[in-house]
Amino acid sequence: MTKTMKTRKNPFSQSSSSEPDRLGEIYRAAAQIICEKGYDATSMNDIAEAVGITKPGLYHHISGKKDLLYRIMNFGMDSLEEQVIAPARLINDAEQRLRSIITNHVQLITSRSTPQGNNPVTIVVDEVAGLTPAHRRKINQRKRAYVDLIRDTLTELKAAAKLREIDVTAAAFSLLGMILWLSRWYNPEGRLTPEQVSAAVMEIALGGLLRSRDRRS
Amino acid sequence: MTKTMKTRKNPFSQSSSSEPDRLGEIYRAAAQIICEKGYDATSMNDIAEAVGITKPGLYHHISGKKDLLYRIMNFGMDSLEEQVIAPARLINDAEQRLRSIITNHVQLITSRSTPQGNNPVTIVVDEVAGLTPAHRRKINQRKRAYVDLIRDTLTELKAAAKLREIDVTAAAFSLLGMILWLSRWYNPEGRLTPEQVSAAVMEIALGGLLRSRDRRS
Numbered sequence: 001m002t003k004t005m006k007t008r009k010n011p012f013s014q015s016s017s018s019e020p021d022r023l024g025e026i027y028r029a030a031a032q033i034i035c036e037k038g039y040d041a042t043s044m045n046d047i048a049e050a051v052g053i054t055k056p057g058l059y060h061h062i063s064g065k066k067d068l069l070y071r072i073m074n075f076g077m078d079s080l081e082e083q084v085i086a087p088a089r090l091i092n093d094a095e096q097r098l099r100s101i102i103t104n105h106v107q108l109i110t111s112r113s114t115p116q117g118n119n120p121v122t123i124v125v126d127e128v129a130g131l132t133p134a135h136r137r138k139i140n141q142r143k144r145a146y147v148d149l150i151r152d153t154l155t156e157l158k159a160a161a162k163l164r165e166i167d168v169t170a171a172a173f174s175l176l177g178m179i180l181w182l183s184r185w186y187n188p189e190g191r192l193t194p195e196q197v198s199a200a201v202m203e204i205a206l207g208g209l210l211r212s213r214d215r216r217s
Numbered sequence: 218m219t220k221t222m223k224t225r226k227n228p229f230s231q232s233s234s235s236e237p238d239r240l241g242e243i244y245r246a247a248a249q250i251i252c253e254k255g256y257d258a259t260s261m262n263d264i265a266e267a268v269g270i271t272k273p274g275l276y277h278h279i280s281g282k283k284d285l286l287y288r289i290m291n292f293g294m295d296s297l298e299e300q301v302i303a304p305a306r307l308i309n310d311a312e313q314r315l316r317s318i319i320t321n322h323v324q325l326i327t328s329r330s331t332p333q334g335n336n337p338v339t340i341v342v343d344e345v346a347g348l349t350p351a352h353r354r355k356i357n358q359r360k361r362a363y364v365d366l367i368r369d370t371l372t373e374l375k376a377a378a379k380l381r382e383i384d385v386t387a388a389a390f391s392l393l394g395m396i397l398w399l400s401r402w403y404n405p406e407g408r409l410t411p412e413q414v415s416a417a418v419m420e421i422a423l424g425g426l427l428r429s430r431d432r433r434s
Binding site: 034035036037038039040041126127129130164165166167169170171173174176177178179180181182184185191192196197200201203204205206207208209212 | 251252254255256258343344347381386387388391393394398399414418420421422423429
């Protein structure tokens with residue numbers, strides 16, 4: 001448990017309007033507008049207005065739209081790193097690690113979903129077409145590290161004869177698709193609570209990936 | 218089986234360079250470029266070049282970029298309608314209908330996937346931000362009809378005590394996420410054949426959604 005922790009403030013803290021909080025707010029508001037209007041039609045002005053700061057104030061933080069897009073993606077990947085990947089890496093047992101990944105990733109998405117039925121930051125993380133090739137490579141590298149974590153976990157489960165007869169790559173992406181799609185449909189003001197959604201995804205994912213317990217020898 | 222069939226040519230036929238084939242080619246090429254460069258950075262010129270026609274030739278078919286985006290989405294939804302929804306509606310048994318939906322939708326995506334590891338048309342269908350509000354409503358309506366088909370199928374399975382203890386809406390979107398995510402990772406030049414991917418998704422989906430056979434009474 002003696003992990004090296006970054007000393008910077010947790011950007012999800014609600015306690016003060018410190019710099020990382022402010023940036024988080026900007027990224028989330030910008031992602032929301034990009035999802036609504038499209039990246040093309042979104043201006044720095046729209047974003048400044050949505051966050052309630054002046055345009056020069058916004059440019060104090062961010063140099064332009066392309067920079068902003070890359071920052072939103074890294075912000076999304078930072079959240080994934082802190083709330084899903086890092087806790088999972090502390091878990092030795094593969095089945096427990098898989099459960100932790102599912103719970104925490106579902107929670108990350110549902111906790112920041114909007115009544116429009118989406119999680120804008122998660123969606124924008126997949127809009128890599130707007131990035132420079134170098135930035136696109138960096139984001140893809142970060143995503144690959146997460147896919148590898150899931151794939152390695154499933155490979156361990158396969159070695160322990162706990163996985164169904166399925167290809168681990170196809171299984172890893174099927175799980176990811178199930179979780180990431182939440183960012184496009186889950187509405188926090190709808191009928192389902194985050195806990196209900198989490199329970200359903202856990203049941204479907206474990207039922208789909210693992211052999212049923214009675215069949216394990 | 219006496220369904221009313223449209224008499225127009227199947228746009229997926231490879232046999233001649235008829236109008237619907239030509240349009241399909243244009244839509245697929247345009248979707249590919251939009252995925253690579255982003256909708257913003259894609260010009261009508263890029264698309265004309267990729268399809269190998271002149272710009273006036275392209276404008277003979279399509280009035281502009283916004284029109285093109287809407288047409289690509291309807292093209293994607295037409296394919297879904299013809300290859301997934303219509304065949305499913307002919308099947309009375311809910312479990313067989315579910316299997317048919319999974320097989321045909323996976324096949325629709327993998328058969329048109331590119332070595333870049335994506336299916337551009339399927340991805341563009343989700344880029345509704347670029348549409349006018351009226352067009353967005355129409356596309357969302359078409360998508361909702363498909364979600365309803367899946368949800369109704371799962372509701373039937375629930376009534377027959379074949380479904381796990383899961384919310385049918387969460388289950389429908391989990392299945393959709395699993396299938397649609399294929400459009401972002403499946404590479405036809407990679408290790409996995411379409412048949413292997415289809416088998417994996419089928420195993421995970423049925424295992425995740427249905428009670429194990431031995432537990433059904």
